[in-house]
Amino acid sequence: QSALTQPPSASGSPGQSVAISCTGTSSDFDGYKYISWYQQHPGKAPKLMIYEVNKRPSGVPDRFSGSKSGNTASLTVSGLQAEDEADYYCSSYAGDNDFYVFGTGTKVTVL
C-alpha cells in the first residue's frame, strides 16, 4: 500500500488561504468517507484537525476546512496565522483491508 501523495510544501502570507491536496488511488478513496487531516508542529504529537472529509473536532477553528473530489482530498486553511505553520498529513482508512494509510506530508510556511 503506497502513501497518499501530497505536495512537499505550501505557503501563504498572514490572512491568506492555502490549500493542500491529497491524492490516492480509487481503492484509497472510492466509496469511503474516512479521510482525516492531522497537524504536527516540530517535536509535538500530531493533532486531529479534520475527520470524515470535512468535519472539525471540537476546538478546531473554522478556518480549517476539508473537501474531496474523486481521488483527491483537500485541506484549506483560511485566514492564515503564524501558529498554522506546521506539517500537515492526510490519512485514509482502507476499510477493505482494515488499515490506515498516511499522506507524504506537506510543510506549510507562513511568510
Place this chain on the structure above:
Amino acid sequence: QVQLQESGPGLVKSSGTLSLTCAVSGGSISSGNWWNWVRLPPGKGLEWIGEVHHSGRTNYNPSLKSRVTISVDKSKNQFSLKLTSVTAADTAVYYCAIEGGYKLDYWGQGILVTVSS
C-alpha cells in the same frame, strides 16, 4: 479526556527487538476503541504500524506485518508494541494513539527509538 504515555528503551541494537508500552489514563482500554501505533522516521512522513482492540483483535500494516505484534493488557490498562529484527530504518519517534470512528483522536507525546549497530 484520555491521556496516553509511551515508555520503553530509547536505544535498541540492530537485529534486536523493539518493545514499547502505552499507558492509558483517564479512560478504560476496554472502552471499545481501537488502540494504535504510528511512527515518524527522521526526515520522513507518518507511517501507521497497527492497532489492537481490547478483545485482542489486531490489524497491521502489510509492510510490517511479519515483524509486528501489538497486544493489550487490560489488568494494567495499557497496550504494547513489539517489532522484531530491527534495522536503522526502524529508527523513529513512535506514537501511540486512540482511534474513535476511523480517526486518531488523541496521541501520546511520542518516544524516540534509535536502532544502533
